[in-house]
Amino acid sequence: xxxxxxxxxxxxxxxxxxxxxxxxxxxxxxxxxxxxxxxxxxxxxxxxxxxxxxxxxxxxxxxxxxxxxxxxxxxxxxxxxxxxxxxxxxxxxxxxxxxxxxxxxxxxxxxxxxxxxxxxxxxxxxxxxxxxxxxxxxxxxxxxxxxxxxxxxxxxxxxxxxxxxxxxxxxxxxxxxxxxxxxxxxxxxxxxxxxxxxxxxxxxxxxxxxxxxxxxxxxxxxxxxxxxxxxxxxxxxxxxxxxxxxxxxxxxxxxxxxxxxxxxxxxxxxxxxxxxxxxxxxxxxxxxxxxxxxxxxxxxxxxxxxxxxxxxxxxxxxxxxxxxxxxxxxxxxxxxxxxxxxxxxxxxxxxxxxxxxxxxxxxxxxxxxxxxxxxxxxxxxxxxxxxxxxxxxxxxxxxxxxxxxxxxxxxxxxxxxxxxxxxxxxxxxxxxxxx
Numbered sequence: 001x002x003x004x005x006x007x008x009x010x011x012x013x014x015x016x017x018x019x020x021x022x023x024x025x026x027x028x029x030x031x032x033x034x035x036x037x038x039x040x041x042x043x044x045x046x047x048x049x050x051x052x053x054x055x056x057x058x059x060x061x062x063x064x065x066x067x068x069x070x071x072x073x074x075x076x077x078x079x080x081x082x083x084x085x086x087x088x089x090x091x092x093x094x095x096x097x098x099x100x101x102x103x104x105x106x107x108x109x110x111x112x113x114x115x116x117x118x119x120x121x122x123x124x125x126x127x128x129x130x131x132x133x134x135x136x137x138x139x140x141x142x143x144x145x146x147x148x149x150x151x152x153x154x155x156x157x158x159x160x161x162x163x164x165x166x167x168x169x170x171x172x173x174x175x176x177x178x179x180x181x182x183x184x185x186x187x188x189x190x191x192x193x194x195x196x197x198x199x200x201x202x203x204x205x206x207x208x209x210x211x212x213x214x215x216x217x218x219x220x221x222x223x224x225x226x227x228x229x230x231x232x233x234x235x236x237x238x239x240x241x242x243x244x245x246x247x248x249x250x251x252x253x254x255x256x257x258x259x260x261x262x263x264x265x266x267x268x269x270x271x272x273x274x275x276x277x278x279x280x281x282x283x284x285x286x287x288x289x290x291x292x293x294x295x296x297x298x299x300x301x302x303x304x305x306x307x308x309x310x311x312x313x314x315x316x317x318x319x320x321x322x323x324x325x326x327x328x329x330x331x332x333x334x335x336x337x338x339x340x341x342x343x344x345x346x347x348x349x350x351x352x353x354x355x356x357x358x359x360x361x362x363x364x365x366x367x368x369x370x371x372x373x374x375x376x377x378x379x380x381x382x383x384x385x386x387x388x389x390x391x392x393x394x395x396x397x398x399x400x401x402x403x404x405x406x407x408x409x410x411x412x413x414x415x416x417x418x419x420x421x422x423x424x425x426x427x428x429x430x431x432x433x434x435x
Contacts, residue, residue: 003034004032004033004034005033005034005046005047006033006034006035006036006046006047007028007033007034007035007036007046007047007048007049007119008036008037008038008039008043008046008047008048008049009021009024009025009028009035009036009037009038009048009049009050009051010037010038010048010049010050010051010066010070011037011038011051011135012050012051012052012053012059012062012063012066012086013051013052013053013054013055013059013063013086013087014053014055015142015189015191015228015399016142016144016147016191016192016193017051017053017086017087018135018136018142019132019142019144019191020051020085020086020109020112021037021051021135022037022132022133022134022135023113023129023130023131023132024049024051024085024112024113024115024116025037025132025133025135026127026131026132026133027113027115027116027127028115028116028119029133030116030127031116031119031120032120033047033119033120035133037133037135038135042078043073043078043079044078045077045078045079045080046079046080047079047080047081047082047083047119048070048073048074048079048081048082048083049083049084049085049115050063050066050067050070050082050083050084050085050086051085051086051112052066052067052084052085052086052087052088052089053086053087053088054086054087054088054090054091054092054157054161055087055157055158056327056330056332057330057332058330060088063086063088064088064096067084067096067100067103068100070082071100071102071103072102074102074103074104075102081104081119082102082103082104083103083104083105083106083107083115084096084103084105084106084107085106085107085108085109085112085115086107086108086109086112087109087161087162089106089107089108090108090109090110090161090162091157091160091161093106093108105118109147109161109162109163110163128175128179129172130168130172130173130175130176130179131176131179134180134183134185136398137382137383137414137415138183138184138185138415139184139185139186139187139380139382139414139415140185140186140187140188140189140224140380140382140398141180141185141187141188141189142188142189142191143173143176143177143180143188143189143190143191144168144191144192145167145168145173145190145191145192145195145198145212146165146166146167146168146192146193146194146195146197146198147162147163147165147166147192147193148162148163148164148165148166148193149162149164149165149193149194149197150164150165150194150197151194151231151233151269151271152269152336153258153268153269153270153336154267154268154269154335154336154337154340154341155268155298155301155329155332155335155337156332156335157332157333157334157335158193160334160335162193165193165194165197165200165201166201167197167198167199167200167201167202167208169202170199170208170211170212170215173212173216174215174216174219177216177219177222178219181219181220181221181222184415186221186222186223186224186380186415187223187224187225187226187380188216188222188224188225188226189226189228189397189398190213190216190225190226190227190228191228191229192228192229193229194229194230194231195209195227195228195229195230195231196209196230196231196232196233196234196235196236197231197234198212199211199212207234207236207238207239209236209239210236210238210239210241210242213225213227213239213242213243213246213249214242214246217242217246217248217249222248223248223380223417224248224250224380224394225246225248225249225250226250226252226394226397227239227243227249227250227252227253227254228254228397229254229255229256230253230254230255230256231255231256232255232256232257232270232272232276232277232280233270233271233272233276234271235255235280237283237287240283240284240287240288241287243288243291244287244288244289250394250395251288251290251291251292251394251395252291252292252293252294252394252395252397253284253288253291253292253293253294254293254294254295254323254397255293255294255295256295256296257277257295257296257297258270258296258297258298259297259298259301259304259308259312260274260277260278260311260312260315261274261304261307261308261311261312262274263303263308264301264303264304264308265277267301267302267303267337267341268298268301268337269336274315281293281319292322292323292395293321293322293323294321294322294323294324294325294397294400294401295321295323295324295325296324296325296326296327297312297316297324297325297326297357298326298327298328298329299312299326299327299328299329299350299353299354299357300328300329300345300347300349300350300353300354301329301337301345302329302337302341302342302343302344302345303341303344303345304329304345304353309353312357313356313357313360316357316360316361316364317360317364320364320367320368321361321364322365322368322395323365323395323400323401324361324364324365325400326354326357326358326361327354328347328350328351328353328354329343329345329350331343362427365402365427365428366425366426366427369402369425369426369427369430370425372422372425372430373422373423373424373425374421374422375421375422376419376420376421376435377393377404377419377420377421377422377432378393378394378417378418378419378420379391379392379393379404379406379417379418379419379420379432380392380415380416380417381406381412381413381414381415381416381417381418382398382403382414383414384408384412384414387405387408388405388406388407388408389405389406389407389408389409389412390403390404390405390406391403391404391406391418391420391432392404393430402427402428402429402430403428403429403430404420404422404429404430404431404432405429405430405431405432406418406420406432406433406434407432407433407434409433409434411434412434418434419434419435420432420433420434420435421433421435
């Protein structure tokens with residue numbers, strides 16, 4: 001019997017991209033290929049697919065460099081066929097195709113499902129649209145509930161890449177969750193470009209996020225649900241009751257705020273003011289005691305003055321976000337900002353402000369971590385390493401948030417919960433032992 005041809009898929013960018021890659025891998029397997037994700041072994045005549053990111057300058061540069069690396073392998077025969085998909089090729093397909101002819105075919109964000117039919121005539125198998133081959137540890141998965149975005153923030157190219165917001169039907173998402181539970185998944189990290197808008201394009205034209213999360217939390221086998229990438233304007237307040245009342249919905253919310261100064265928020269086209277933002281955060285913390293908030297902020301947006309930045313620093317010091325990331329503004333062609341503003345903040349000033357902001361957050365994170373020392377906390381064990389088992393609390397999303405390093409104990413198992421006592425705190429890690 002002939003050995004199936006191997007297809008190696010490499011994913012760049014966010015967890016939303018990863019879900020697309022997992023769907024491609026499943027379709028390839030169903031069509032008879034050996035489908036592997038980011039193999040460490042040397043490529044020898046394999047088919048390669050790169051799923052690219054095109055969000056900001058650094059991500060685009062990484063994607064282009066990765067494409068060029070594999071293009072060289074295509075030229076010298078180590079790769080038999082080379083495809084590119086994802087955000088970068090969605091936006092720059094024609095330009096890239098002219099510059100890098102070694103790529104056999106380019107796909108975007110919406111037509112990648114034709115890769116299998118282009119590779120093989122064995123695409124008769126009816127793989128459900130949501131079925132996928134997980135690349136995460138078997139006990140947790142990302143759950144993408146919508147695609148696209150209608151917000152058109154001044155700095156963001158995502159709507160130009162992914163198109164308008166499109167929600168998936170509740171029933172289909174429930175089917176996917178039940179399927180994944182059958183394969184051992186217990187933790188679901190719900191993701192979307194704009195979680196707040198979920199359902200606004202479905203029947204009723206209002207946010208159905210609370211309804212969706214309630215129905216998912218009712219499914220037997222769902223141990224953790226965690227919410228990512230909410231938008232502060234038009235935030236669906238009814239989802240707070242679901243978080244507060246459902247024990248398997250984590251006290252966690254990822255909500256990108258970007259800035260707090262009114263002139264900057266207006267220039268960013270964020271559709272929210274400083275006072276409205278602070279009122280929203282107060283309401284969230286009041287209705288969900290103990291919630292951990294993750295946010296993302298930006299420095300150096302066009303027109304940001306030292307006064308605007310100091311206002312941001314004061315805001316972060318007062319709010320004490322449990323989790324926070326930040327980045328310096330990078331002009332993206334075609335966005336409202338690129339077309340209408342001058343990128344007038346010096347790069348060194350952007351970076352200095354970013355460094356100050358993250359230094360402040362480092363101190364806040366350490367203080368919040370210190371508050372957990374001596375407490376008994378439930379953790380999910382992700383993996384075993386040489387000296388520790390590595391786990392996470394309900395307040396920690398995979399890859400981006402702190403981990404808990406637990407002293408080795410015979411009761412610990414990957415994918416299982418354990419009660420541990422926190423013995424030491426570092427800014428981005430907790431040390432613990434089994435109770």
